Amino acid sequence: MPKTDVLIVGAGPVGLFAAFYVGMRDLSMRLVDALPEPGGQLTALYPEKYIYDVAGYPKIRAKELVTNQVQQLEPFHPVFSLGARADKLERIEAGFALTTDKGVRFEASSIIIAGGVGAFEPRKLVAPGVTEFENKGIAYAVKNLESYRGKRVLVVGGGDSAVDWVLMLKDVAKSVSLIHRRDSFRAHAATTNQMIAASERGEVQIFTPFEVARVEGTNHVERVVIYHSGSKVEQTLEIDEIVSMVGYLSKLGPIADWGLELEGNRIKVNNMMETNIKGVFACGDICVFPGKLKLIATGYGEAAIAANQAAVTANPDLKFEPGHSSEAKEAPGTKPAVAPVSSSDAAH
Protein backbone atom coordinates (compact mmCIF):
# COMPACT_ATOMS: atom_id res chain seq x y z
CA MET A 1 0.00 0.00 0.00
CA PRO A 2 1.51 3.38 -1.03
CA LYS A 3 2.70 5.26 2.09
CA THR A 4 3.95 8.83 2.22
CA ASP A 5 5.00 11.14 5.01
CA VAL A 6 2.45 13.83 4.20
CA LEU A 7 -0.68 13.47 2.10
CA ILE A 8 -2.16 16.67 0.70
CA VAL A 9 -5.80 16.82 -0.36
CA GLY A 10 -6.06 19.46 -3.10
CA ALA A 11 -3.46 20.45 -5.69
CA GLY A 12 -4.54 24.06 -6.03
CA PRO A 13 -1.97 26.84 -5.54
CA VAL A 14 -2.03 26.38 -1.77
CA GLY A 15 -1.74 22.57 -1.84
CA LEU A 16 1.15 22.87 -4.32
CA PHE A 17 2.97 25.30 -2.06
CA ALA A 18 2.33 23.11 0.99
CA ALA A 19 3.87 20.23 -0.98
CA PHE A 20 6.90 22.40 -1.78
CA TYR A 21 7.48 23.08 1.90
CA VAL A 22 7.07 19.40 2.78
CA GLY A 23 9.79 18.75 0.21
CA MET A 24 11.99 21.40 1.81
CA ARG A 25 11.86 19.29 4.98
CA ASP A 26 13.13 16.24 3.04
CA LEU A 27 9.84 14.42 3.46
CA SER A 28 7.80 12.65 0.81
CA MET A 29 4.40 13.85 -0.28
CA ARG A 30 1.39 12.81 -2.33
CA LEU A 31 -1.18 15.23 -3.71
CA VAL A 32 -4.71 13.95 -4.35
CA ASP A 33 -7.05 16.08 -6.46
CA ALA A 34 -10.44 15.45 -8.02
CA LEU A 35 -9.56 17.59 -11.02
CA PRO A 36 -7.54 16.08 -13.88
CA GLU A 37 -4.85 18.79 -13.64
CA PRO A 38 -3.16 20.65 -10.80
CA GLY A 39 -4.00 24.31 -10.15
CA GLY A 40 -7.44 24.25 -8.51
CA GLN A 41 -9.55 27.32 -9.27
CA LEU A 42 -6.72 28.87 -11.32
CA THR A 43 -6.72 26.00 -13.81
CA ALA A 44 -10.43 25.24 -13.77
CA LEU A 45 -11.96 28.70 -13.63
CA TYR A 46 -9.59 31.39 -14.83
CA PRO A 47 -6.44 29.95 -16.45
CA GLU A 48 -6.04 32.86 -18.87
CA LYS A 49 -6.70 35.68 -16.40
CA TYR A 50 -3.95 37.83 -15.03
CA ILE A 51 -3.35 37.84 -11.27
CA TYR A 52 -1.86 41.07 -9.94
CA ASP A 53 -1.44 40.33 -6.24
CA VAL A 54 1.11 37.54 -5.99
CA ALA A 55 4.31 38.89 -4.45
CA GLY A 56 7.17 39.19 -6.90
CA TYR A 57 4.98 39.17 -10.01
CA PRO A 58 3.66 42.53 -11.26
CA LYS A 59 1.21 40.37 -13.20
CA ILE A 60 1.05 36.70 -14.08
CA ARG A 61 -1.50 34.56 -15.90
CA ALA A 62 -3.14 32.03 -13.58
CA LYS A 63 -2.00 29.07 -15.70
CA GLU A 64 1.61 30.34 -15.70
CA LEU A 65 1.58 30.62 -11.91
CA VAL A 66 0.47 26.98 -11.72
CA THR A 67 3.16 25.89 -14.20
CA ASN A 68 5.78 27.73 -12.14
CA GLN A 69 4.56 26.15 -8.90
CA VAL A 70 4.65 22.65 -10.40
CA GLN A 71 8.18 23.38 -11.66
CA GLN A 72 9.23 24.65 -8.22
CA LEU A 73 7.92 21.40 -6.72
CA GLU A 74 9.49 18.99 -9.23
CA PRO A 75 12.90 18.60 -7.50
CA PHE A 76 11.08 16.97 -4.59
CA HIS A 77 9.59 14.16 -6.71
CA PRO A 78 5.94 14.81 -5.84
CA VAL A 79 3.46 12.05 -6.54
CA PHE A 80 0.17 13.27 -7.95
CA SER A 81 -3.05 11.27 -7.81
CA LEU A 82 -5.20 13.35 -10.14
CA GLY A 83 -8.80 12.72 -11.13
CA ALA A 84 -9.25 11.10 -7.70
CA ARG A 85 -11.60 12.46 -5.07
CA ALA A 86 -10.57 11.91 -1.46
CA ASP A 87 -13.63 10.20 -0.01
CA LYS A 88 -12.75 8.64 3.33
CA LEU A 89 -10.24 9.47 6.05
CA GLU A 90 -9.51 7.03 8.85
CA ARG A 91 -7.08 7.09 11.71
CA ILE A 92 -4.74 4.08 11.75
CA GLU A 93 -1.81 3.19 13.98
CA ALA A 94 0.75 4.60 11.54
CA GLY A 95 -1.20 7.84 11.04
CA PHE A 96 -4.02 8.05 8.53
CA ALA A 97 -5.51 6.05 5.67
CA LEU A 98 -7.25 7.95 2.91
CA THR A 99 -9.45 6.20 0.35
CA THR A 100 -10.36 7.75 -2.99
CA ASP A 101 -13.55 7.41 -5.01
CA LYS A 102 -11.59 4.92 -7.16
CA GLY A 103 -11.21 2.69 -4.09
CA VAL A 104 -7.44 3.32 -3.85
CA ARG A 105 -6.13 3.61 -0.30
CA PHE A 106 -3.11 5.66 0.69
CA GLU A 107 -1.39 5.82 4.06
CA ALA A 108 0.35 8.88 5.45
CA SER A 109 1.77 10.08 8.74
CA SER A 110 -0.01 13.42 8.51
CA ILE A 111 -2.64 15.10 6.35
CA ILE A 112 -2.95 18.60 4.94
CA ILE A 113 -6.34 19.56 3.55
CA ALA A 114 -6.03 22.30 0.92
CA GLY A 115 -9.39 21.55 -0.67
CA GLY A 116 -10.29 25.14 -1.59
CA VAL A 117 -14.00 25.52 -2.07
CA GLY A 118 -14.35 21.75 -2.03
CA ALA A 119 -15.44 19.76 -5.01
CA PHE A 120 -16.76 22.53 -7.20
CA GLU A 121 -18.59 22.72 -10.48
CA PRO A 122 -19.86 25.62 -12.58
CA ARG A 123 -23.50 26.62 -12.15
CA LYS A 124 -25.17 25.48 -15.36
CA LEU A 125 -27.34 27.63 -17.62
CA VAL A 126 -30.95 26.53 -17.65
CA ALA A 127 -32.69 26.93 -21.02
CA PRO A 128 -33.82 24.68 -23.88
CA GLY A 129 -30.85 23.56 -26.01
CA VAL A 130 -28.22 24.14 -23.31
CA THR A 131 -27.60 20.51 -22.38
CA GLU A 132 -27.63 19.47 -26.05
CA PHE A 133 -24.90 21.97 -26.98
CA GLU A 134 -22.63 21.64 -23.95
CA ASN A 135 -19.07 21.36 -25.34
CA LYS A 136 -20.54 22.07 -28.80
CA GLY A 137 -20.41 25.82 -28.41
CA ILE A 138 -21.36 26.14 -24.74
CA ALA A 139 -18.50 26.32 -22.23
CA TYR A 140 -18.31 27.14 -18.54
CA ALA A 141 -14.65 28.16 -18.55
CA VAL A 142 -12.28 29.60 -21.14
CA LYS A 143 -9.54 27.00 -21.33
CA ASN A 144 -7.83 28.42 -24.41
CA LEU A 145 -8.36 32.04 -25.43
CA GLU A 146 -7.00 31.39 -28.94
CA SER A 147 -9.81 28.93 -29.69
CA TYR A 148 -12.19 31.93 -29.72
CA ARG A 149 -10.22 33.80 -32.39
CA GLY A 150 -12.49 35.04 -35.17
CA LYS A 151 -15.65 33.68 -33.45
CA ARG A 152 -18.89 35.44 -32.47
CA VAL A 153 -19.01 34.98 -28.72
CA LEU A 154 -21.80 35.50 -26.19
CA VAL A 155 -20.75 35.83 -22.55
CA VAL A 156 -23.49 35.26 -19.95
CA GLY A 157 -23.15 36.77 -16.46
CA GLY A 158 -22.51 39.96 -14.56
CA GLY A 159 -19.72 39.15 -12.12
CA ASP A 160 -15.96 39.57 -12.33
CA SER A 161 -15.40 36.49 -14.47
CA ALA A 162 -17.98 37.53 -17.07
CA VAL A 163 -16.74 41.11 -17.32
CA ASP A 164 -13.05 40.13 -17.32
CA TRP A 165 -13.67 37.63 -20.10
CA VAL A 166 -15.52 40.18 -22.21
CA LEU A 167 -12.44 42.42 -21.96
CA MET A 168 -10.07 39.57 -22.87
CA LEU A 169 -12.21 38.07 -25.63
CA LYS A 170 -12.85 41.36 -27.43
CA ASP A 171 -9.23 41.36 -28.61
CA VAL A 172 -9.41 37.94 -30.27
CA ALA A 173 -13.07 37.27 -31.11
CA LYS A 174 -14.88 38.55 -34.21
CA SER A 175 -17.59 39.97 -31.93
CA VAL A 176 -18.39 39.79 -28.22
CA SER A 177 -21.82 40.27 -26.67
CA LEU A 178 -22.70 40.06 -23.01
CA ILE A 179 -26.08 39.42 -21.45
CA HIS A 180 -26.83 39.82 -17.79
CA ARG A 181 -30.18 39.38 -16.08
CA ARG A 182 -29.78 42.55 -14.01
CA ASP A 183 -29.05 46.16 -14.96
CA SER A 184 -26.18 46.47 -12.52
CA PHE A 185 -22.99 44.41 -12.47
CA ARG A 186 -21.38 42.62 -9.54
CA ALA A 187 -17.93 42.98 -11.08
CA HIS A 188 -15.34 45.53 -9.93
CA ALA A 189 -16.30 49.08 -10.86
CA ALA A 190 -13.02 49.67 -12.75
CA THR A 191 -13.41 46.68 -15.09
CA THR A 192 -17.16 47.27 -15.48
CA ASN A 193 -16.38 50.83 -16.57
CA GLN A 194 -13.77 49.54 -19.04
CA MET A 195 -16.40 47.22 -20.52
CA ILE A 196 -19.00 49.99 -20.76
CA ALA A 197 -16.41 52.24 -22.45
CA ALA A 198 -15.65 49.41 -24.91
CA SER A 199 -19.36 49.09 -25.69
CA GLU A 200 -19.59 52.85 -26.30
CA ARG A 201 -16.73 52.47 -28.82
CA GLY A 202 -18.74 49.66 -30.48
CA GLU A 203 -16.21 46.96 -29.50
CA VAL A 204 -18.70 44.89 -27.47
CA GLN A 205 -22.47 44.72 -27.17
CA ILE A 206 -24.13 44.69 -23.75
CA PHE A 207 -27.70 43.47 -23.21
CA THR A 208 -29.24 44.11 -19.75
CA PRO A 209 -31.53 42.95 -18.23
CA PHE A 210 -31.59 39.96 -20.58
CA GLU A 211 -31.68 36.17 -20.19
CA VAL A 212 -31.22 33.17 -22.46
CA ALA A 213 -34.54 31.89 -23.86
CA ARG A 214 -33.07 29.02 -25.93
CA VAL A 215 -30.01 27.91 -27.84
CA GLU A 216 -30.36 26.74 -31.44
CA GLY A 217 -28.18 25.05 -34.06
CA THR A 218 -27.63 21.73 -35.79
CA ASN A 219 -24.41 20.08 -34.59
CA HIS A 220 -23.07 23.20 -32.90
CA VAL A 221 -24.45 26.44 -31.48
CA GLU A 222 -25.54 28.74 -34.31
CA ARG A 223 -27.81 31.25 -32.60
CA VAL A 224 -29.13 32.23 -29.20
CA VAL A 225 -32.57 33.63 -28.55
CA ILE A 226 -32.50 36.04 -25.62
CA TYR A 227 -35.34 37.87 -23.93
CA HIS A 228 -35.73 41.10 -21.99
CA SER A 229 -36.30 40.15 -18.34
CA GLY A 230 -39.04 42.78 -17.97
CA SER A 231 -40.91 42.95 -21.30
CA LYS A 232 -40.09 39.30 -22.29
CA VAL A 233 -39.52 40.56 -25.86
CA GLU A 234 -37.20 38.17 -27.70
CA GLN A 235 -34.16 38.93 -29.83
CA THR A 236 -32.00 36.52 -31.84
CA LEU A 237 -28.19 36.72 -31.86
CA GLU A 238 -26.07 34.83 -34.41
CA ILE A 239 -23.45 33.25 -32.16
CA ASP A 240 -20.71 30.61 -32.52
CA GLU A 241 -19.71 30.22 -28.88
CA ILE A 242 -21.40 30.82 -25.53
CA VAL A 243 -19.27 31.30 -22.44
CA SER A 244 -21.44 31.03 -19.35
CA MET A 245 -20.03 32.67 -16.23
CA VAL A 246 -22.99 32.56 -13.86
CA GLY A 247 -20.98 31.39 -10.88
CA TYR A 248 -20.24 27.97 -9.54
CA LEU A 249 -21.62 25.67 -6.92
CA SER A 250 -19.22 24.39 -4.35
CA LYS A 251 -19.71 21.52 -2.02
CA LEU A 252 -17.39 20.46 0.73
CA GLY A 253 -18.35 16.95 -0.35
CA PRO A 254 -16.96 13.95 1.51
CA ILE A 255 -14.64 16.12 3.66
CA ALA A 256 -17.74 17.20 5.62
CA ASP A 257 -18.00 13.63 6.97
CA TRP A 258 -14.45 13.36 8.32
CA GLY A 259 -15.31 14.56 11.83
CA LEU A 260 -13.70 17.98 11.34
CA GLU A 261 -15.01 21.02 13.17
CA LEU A 262 -16.63 23.21 10.53
CA GLU A 263 -17.84 26.80 10.29
CA GLY A 264 -20.27 26.88 7.40
CA ASN A 265 -18.51 24.86 4.74
CA ARG A 266 -14.99 25.68 5.93
CA ILE A 267 -12.67 23.90 8.35
CA LYS A 268 -11.84 25.67 11.59
CA VAL A 269 -8.11 25.94 12.30
CA ASN A 270 -6.00 27.59 14.98
CA ASN A 271 -2.95 29.73 14.28
CA MET A 272 -0.87 26.57 13.73
CA MET A 273 -3.31 25.48 11.00
CA GLU A 274 -4.32 22.56 13.23
CA THR A 275 -7.83 21.20 12.88
CA ASN A 276 -9.64 19.48 15.75
CA ILE A 277 -8.11 16.17 14.55
CA LYS A 278 -4.50 15.84 15.69
CA GLY A 279 -2.25 15.31 12.68
CA VAL A 280 -4.73 16.86 10.21
CA PHE A 281 -4.00 20.43 9.11
CA ALA A 282 -5.89 22.73 6.75
CA CYS A 283 -4.87 25.77 4.72
CA GLY A 284 -6.08 27.94 1.85
CA ASP A 285 -9.66 28.77 0.97
CA ILE A 286 -11.01 25.75 2.85
CA CYS A 287 -9.85 26.92 6.28
CA VAL A 288 -11.29 29.59 8.50
CA PHE A 289 -9.88 31.55 11.44
CA PRO A 290 -10.38 35.11 12.65
CA GLY A 291 -9.04 37.47 9.97
CA LYS A 292 -8.94 34.81 7.23
CA LEU A 293 -8.71 36.20 3.69
CA LYS A 294 -9.49 33.98 0.70
CA LEU A 295 -6.41 34.95 -1.28
CA ILE A 296 -3.51 33.09 -2.84
CA ALA A 297 -1.03 35.26 -0.93
CA THR A 298 -2.47 34.39 2.49
CA GLY A 299 -2.91 30.75 1.46
CA TYR A 300 0.83 30.51 0.76
CA GLY A 301 1.63 31.64 4.31
CA GLU A 302 -0.88 29.19 5.77
CA ALA A 303 0.61 26.43 3.59
CA ALA A 304 4.10 27.09 5.00
CA ILE A 305 2.79 26.80 8.57
CA ALA A 306 0.64 23.71 7.83
CA ALA A 307 3.47 21.97 5.98
CA ASN A 308 6.02 22.56 8.73
CA GLN A 309 3.53 21.37 11.36
CA ALA A 310 2.72 18.30 9.26
CA ALA A 311 6.45 17.67 8.83
CA VAL A 312 7.01 17.67 12.60
CA THR A 313 4.07 15.29 13.02
CA ALA A 314 5.53 12.96 10.37
CA ASN A 315 9.03 13.17 11.85
CA PRO A 316 9.08 14.36 15.47
CA ASP A 317 12.89 14.74 15.29
CA LEU A 318 12.41 17.81 13.09
CA LYS A 319 12.14 21.33 14.49
CA PHE A 320 9.11 23.39 13.45
CA GLU A 321 11.27 26.29 12.19
CA PRO A 322 12.47 25.33 8.71
CA GLY A 323 15.32 27.88 8.56
CA HIS A 324 15.91 29.99 5.47
CA SER A 325 16.06 28.39 2.02
CA SER A 326 18.72 30.94 1.05
CA GLU A 327 21.05 29.43 3.65
CA ALA A 328 20.86 25.91 2.20
CA LYS A 329 24.25 24.55 1.04
CA GLU A 330 22.69 22.77 -1.93
CA ALA A 331 19.75 23.56 -4.19
CA PRO A 332 16.51 22.25 -2.62
CA GLY A 333 15.50 18.77 -3.67
CA THR A 334 18.92 17.41 -4.54
CA LYS A 335 18.59 14.71 -1.86
CA PRO A 336 16.11 11.88 -2.43
CA ALA A 337 12.94 12.02 -0.36
CA VAL A 338 13.14 10.17 3.00
CA ALA A 339 10.33 7.77 2.10
CA PRO A 340 10.30 7.68 -1.71
CA VAL A 341 7.21 6.28 -3.37
CA SER A 342 7.20 4.44 -6.64
CA SER A 343 6.59 6.67 -9.66
CA SER A 344 4.09 4.06 -10.82
CA ASP A 345 1.84 5.27 -8.01
CA ALA A 346 1.29 8.39 -10.09
CA ALA A 347 -1.24 6.44 -12.12
CA HIS A 348 -3.55 6.03 -9.14
Ligand SMILES: Cc1cc2nc3c(=O)[nH]c(=O)nc-3n(C[C@H](O)[C@H](O)[C@H](O)COP(=O)(O)OP(=O)(O)OC[C@H]3O[C@@H](n4cnc5c(N)ncnc54)[C@H](O)[C@@H]3O)c2cc1C
Ligand atom coordinates in the same frame (compact mmCIF):
# COMPACT_ATOMS: atom_id res chain seq x y z
C1 LIG B 1 -12.39 34.15 -11.08
C2 LIG B 1 -11.48 34.16 -9.88
C3 LIG B 1 -10.45 35.08 -9.82
C4 LIG B 1 -9.60 35.12 -8.71
N1 LIG B 1 -8.58 36.03 -8.69
C5 LIG B 1 -7.73 36.05 -7.63
C6 LIG B 1 -6.66 36.99 -7.57
O1 LIG B 1 -6.50 37.82 -8.45
N2 LIG B 1 -5.84 36.95 -6.47
C7 LIG B 1 -6.00 36.04 -5.44
O2 LIG B 1 -5.21 36.04 -4.50
N3 LIG B 1 -7.03 35.14 -5.48
C8 LIG B 1 -7.89 35.13 -6.54
N4 LIG B 1 -8.92 34.24 -6.56
C9 LIG B 1 -9.06 33.31 -5.41
C10 LIG B 1 -8.03 32.18 -5.52
O3 LIG B 1 -8.19 31.50 -6.75
C11 LIG B 1 -8.22 31.23 -4.36
O4 LIG B 1 -7.98 31.94 -3.15
C12 LIG B 1 -7.22 30.07 -4.47
O5 LIG B 1 -7.49 29.31 -5.64
C13 LIG B 1 -7.31 29.18 -3.25
O6 LIG B 1 -6.41 28.14 -3.43
P1 LIG B 1 -6.60 26.71 -2.74
O7 LIG B 1 -5.43 25.91 -3.19
O8 LIG B 1 -6.87 26.92 -1.30
O9 LIG B 1 -7.95 26.15 -3.35
P2 LIG B 1 -8.41 25.78 -4.83
O10 LIG B 1 -7.72 26.61 -5.84
O11 LIG B 1 -9.90 25.82 -4.80
O12 LIG B 1 -7.94 24.27 -5.00
C14 LIG B 1 -8.51 23.26 -4.20
C15 LIG B 1 -8.39 21.93 -4.90
O13 LIG B 1 -8.86 20.93 -4.00
C16 LIG B 1 -9.54 19.94 -4.74
N5 LIG B 1 -10.45 19.19 -3.87
C17 LIG B 1 -11.45 19.65 -3.07
N6 LIG B 1 -12.03 18.65 -2.42
C18 LIG B 1 -11.40 17.51 -2.81
C19 LIG B 1 -11.52 16.13 -2.48
N7 LIG B 1 -12.42 15.67 -1.60
N8 LIG B 1 -10.69 15.24 -3.12
C20 LIG B 1 -9.77 15.66 -4.02
N9 LIG B 1 -9.61 16.94 -4.35
C21 LIG B 1 -10.39 17.86 -3.74
C22 LIG B 1 -10.28 20.72 -5.82
O14 LIG B 1 -10.55 19.87 -6.93
C23 LIG B 1 -9.26 21.83 -6.15
O15 LIG B 1 -8.42 21.48 -7.24
C24 LIG B 1 -9.79 34.20 -7.64
C25 LIG B 1 -10.84 33.26 -7.71
C26 LIG B 1 -11.68 33.25 -8.81
C27 LIG B 1 -12.79 32.24 -8.87
